[in-house]
Amino acid sequence: MSLPAGLLDGLLALLLVILAVRALIAPTLYQCAVAFISFGLTLSLAWARLAAPDVALAEAAIGAGLLGVLLINSLRDFSRGGDDASAIFGKDLPTALFSRTVISCGTLAFAAVLGMAMFHMPEGGGLTALTEASLPHSGVEHPVTAVLLNYRSYDTWLEIGVLVVAMLAIFCAGGFEGFRRPEQGPDSDPVIESLARLLAPLMVMVAGYLLWLGKAYPGGAFQAGVVLAAAGIILQLAGWQIIENLSTWAWKWGLGIGFFFFLALAVSFMPLGLGFFEYPEAWAGPLILVVEVLATLSIGLTLTCFFVYFNGMGASESRRRTR
Amino acid sequence: MSALWQADNLPVWLVVWPTFGAIVLFLLPARWRGMTGVSFALANGVLALVTVFFVMEVGVLRQEIGGWAPPLGIALALDGLSALFILMTAVVGGVVSVYAKIYFTQVVVDSARSSLFWPLWLFLWAGLHGLYLANDLFNLYVVIEVIGIAAVALAVLSGKTRAMIAGLRYLIAAVAGSLAYLMGVALLYGSTGVLDIDLMAERLEPGLTTRVAIALMLGGLLVKTAVFPLHFWLPPAHSSAEPPVSAILSALVLKGTFFVILRLWTELFGVSLTFMAGQMVGVLGACAVVWGSFQALRQERLKLVVAHSSVAQIGYLFLLFPLITVPATAVAGGFEWAPLAWSGAVYQVLAHGFAKAAFFLAIGVLVMATGNDHKASMLNMVGRLPMTTFAIGLAGVSLIGLPPSGGFLAKWMLLSAIISSGQWWWVPFVLVGSLMTAGYVFMILRLAFAPSQHEAELKSVPRGLQVCALLLAVGAILIAFPAEWVIDLLEGTSTFGEVVRAGAPVNSGEVGP
Structure with missing residues (x-):
């Protein structure tokens, strides 16, 4: 170095x-x-x-x-x-000082033990060689994408499911299922609005690029989905209210489609004698791309919905408070 | 290669079916969710029965996912232990589903909100199936996350402030627990280069890294199983949730992480365990038994009594680990108490699952009838809500461990195993725990028989709810009878009835190709 x-x-x-x-x-x-x-x-x-x-x-x-x-x-x-x-x-000074000391000492001790454990770690070798060797049969050229969407697609599918569960959990905590429109219209800020007009299309393009790149280079559905969500949040801040204007069916399917399609794909080749999450080798590439596109849409929509829901919740809470 | 309908795809269907149910329920409008949810739950029951019969006939089943063999891919494993847990989940979950259908349509006003129960419950169910089948450390982490988030969401379903505060605590404890587990997994993956449990058991060497990793994973899982002194989050979360949710959380969710600890302890951790490690876990369990029972005795509200009682009953499960962990120097053979200890702990899982679910459902009925869950509301209940009082009585009998009940069998087997293993120091904890349990159960029942001066009018409660509670309570008694069959099923587990030799490499038996 x-x-x-x-x-x-x-x-x-x-x-x-x-x-x-x-x-x-x-x-x-x-x-x-x-x-x-x-x-x-x-x-x-x-x-x-x-x-x-x-x-x-x-x-x-x-x-x-x-x-x-x-x-x-x-x-x-x-x-x-x-x-x-x-x-x-802690509220008073001695308590605060005491708890700070305890927490710092505990953290330092924990870090020391963890550091020693890492220092003494035997060389496990990892799976890099095996991942590379199986790459030609995976349908993609980037090893990380191969792990996420082929070798360990079961885990990735469940992770996308976690996002759906998280959305449901947020509905539970907020107390209503769906997205409320704030009572008064959004404040129109010309700067944010023109910025959104400029940035949002660009970000959608970047998301698409990241998604396509994932086949052979770093990138892929999760990263692209977050960029898409960023575009959604900027549009929301500019007062577009896209999510609130969607019909219930539209946002439900949008949130669920990535997970649902992945599941459908996982079982659809089983009648042909293949296993769960096993694709015919020749089709693996295109199928993975479709999964990634739908997953990107779902991830982007879910993350935007988190933001929109919290905003709506804040609005309804402050309404309750002023009454 | 396997076609769609072949029986060796069973593990796949166990995960796919409830997940499919969850997503369908999410897409459906609120008013259709109850009926559809119950149908999916009942179908889960059929699937569980098929699974049990399959395991009895064929034995252990391993299935690779995606056509990739471990270490590159993920494998699922189905054995006697998983089949038994799947069956318990199906029976308790099925009855709780019917209760929830009635409860959320006839009792709770805000049906739009409470209908969120259904997709979350099916996701939780899928996560539990995934957990019982997992044979990969990272896959375990993912399903633990699914279960954790769904469980926290269900805990705050009522939307009451108390539930929200408890839910936030629960969330922080759950996330901290999973992160500790994940950190341990990272260390083990770094050391061995594999995540599959069987492969890792072959490669794992004792050493500092392994020891720290095991401590982290065990610590994280103990938090999630609410073992003393890491149980702080349990009583508020379990006592403030809606009755069907409390039943699910204490009867099923806690058992999930216990299952993981049992599996990892016997299949993977042995190489770096010491005799003292087993004893220390046992001490935590013993303290939980005494402390949880003591706290339960002190509570004024029934739901809190039952929640603290969970801490105590979970404690019994952890008396298994000192019994099956012997020093490396121990003479080979002659661990005849190990199968007894195993069966005792597994029976405790079943008995507590049935009894505690029944208890929570019955108290749900009581709260509906009287409007609160203070002890005083039990006054003269035996004349006014006989079926529910009977359910509480039966569930209490099993919790105390009076014969003939599942709880009796569990405690009897644990006690026999303790005595024949020579670790006599656990005996007083089991006995004192049972006495204290008798204390709080009889305190509730005594009130039920006491006449009250001024009786408030009871609100009418749908009969179906009372029947559900009673069914589970009767189940807690009846499970004592097919004991031989249960132990037969457990024999189909590779590590059943074996002891872990501290510090010796685990003999993991047959390992996949």
Whole structure:
């Protein structure tokens, strides 16, 4: 490793620790959220340095981007009661000092044990060689895509299911199934509106590109889905209300289609004597592409719906409060 | 190669059917969900029966997914233990589904909200099937997540503030638990390069990394199973949920992570376990028995009594681990208590599953009739709600461990195993636990027979609800009778009745190609 690269890595590692600590102990919730977002971005750089561009993309898009939006959005509802974060460690000074010391010592000890465990880890070899060797039969050229959508497609399918479950969980917590239109129309901000007109088509294009790229290079459904969701959120902020205008059938099918189609595909070749999630080798490539397109749509829609639902919930809650 | 209808696709259908149900229920409008949900649940029951008969006839079944053999692909494994858990889930889940159908259509006003129960419950069911069949550490993580999120969502279904606060705690505990588990899996994958449990058991070497990984995974799973002192999230979450949800959470969801611990302990962890590790887990279990029972005695609200009682009853399960973990120096052979300990723990799972579900459903009836769940509302219930009181009585008999009941069999087998293993120090905990359980059960029943001065008018409760509670309570007694059959089924588990030799490599038996 060259000296500048080593310096960069050291700096990244240091920054990660500082930001992580900052995200925990910043005096206000807002500062915690900002530190957390910066932590996500730095972490994605670290993944890139570790030659894991797929993880880096996902971390930047989900860890920093989407979670950041959801955090800041929720903070707006919190901050009416003040966003002082210092009370987490106890109200009076001695308690706070004591709990901080205990937590810091515990964390350090845990980190030390974990570090030693990693340092002593025997060389397991991993599955890289096997993954590469089976690549010609997988229908795609990028090993990560092959693992996600062919070798371990069962896990990926369940993960997409987790998103549907998460949406249902949010409906449960919010108390209604569906999306409420805010009572007063959105404030039209010409800057945001023209920005949205400019950015949204571009982002949809980037999503499509990431999706197509996934066949042979880092990228794929999850990353593309998040970019699509970002476009959806920007349009929402500009007052487009796309989700609220969808019919119930449309958003339900939109949320479920990625998971449902994946399942249908998984069983559809079983009458031909193939196994669960087994595709004919010649068709694997195109089929995986269709799964990825539908999964991208579902993921993008689900993540946008998270945001839209929280917004609608905040609106209905503040309505309840003013009454 | 396997055609659609062939029996060796059974594991696939066990996952596909409830998942298909979940997605269909999500797409359906609220008013159609109840009936459809019950149909899917009953079909699950048929599937479970087929599974049990299949396992009795054919034995262990392994199936590779996607045409890729491990280590590249994922395999599912179906054996006696999984079949028994699937059957319990089907029976308890089936009755709870019928109860939920009646409860959510006739009792709860906001049907648009409560109909969310159905897709979530089927997702949870699918997750449980996936868990019982998983043979891959990462696949286990994914199904644990499905179960965890669906369970938290169901816990906050009522929308009451108390449920929301409890649900948030539950969520944080559940996520922390799964992350700890995942961290351990990462360390093990780094050390062995495989995720399949059988393959990993062949390759795993003892060492610091393995030990830290096991501690992390075990710690995470213990949080999710609510083992003392990591049970803090359970009483508020289980006591504030809707009755059918409480029944599902305590009867089924807790048993899921216990199943994982049992499987990993006997099939994978042995290489780096010590005799003391088994003893330590046993101490946690013993403390849970005493502490949970003590807390249950102190509660004023019935739902909290029952929730704390879950902490105690789960504690019994963890007395299994010290009994089946022997020092590496132990003389070979002569561990005749191990099958007894195994059967005892599995019986405790069944007995608690039936009895606790019955208990929660019966208290749901009581709350509907009287409007609250304070102990005083039990006054003179034996004359006014005889069927429900009877259900509570039967479930209580099984929880205490009075003969003839599933609970009696479980505690009797555990106690015999403890005595013949020579680890006599667990005996007082089992006995004291039973006495304290008798304390809180009889306290409730005593009130039921006591006359009350000014009786408030009871609201009418649909008869079907009372029948459901009674059915499960009777089940908790009846499961004592087919014990030989259950143990026969358990014999179809590769590690059944074996002890884990601390520090010795696990002899995992036959491993796939």
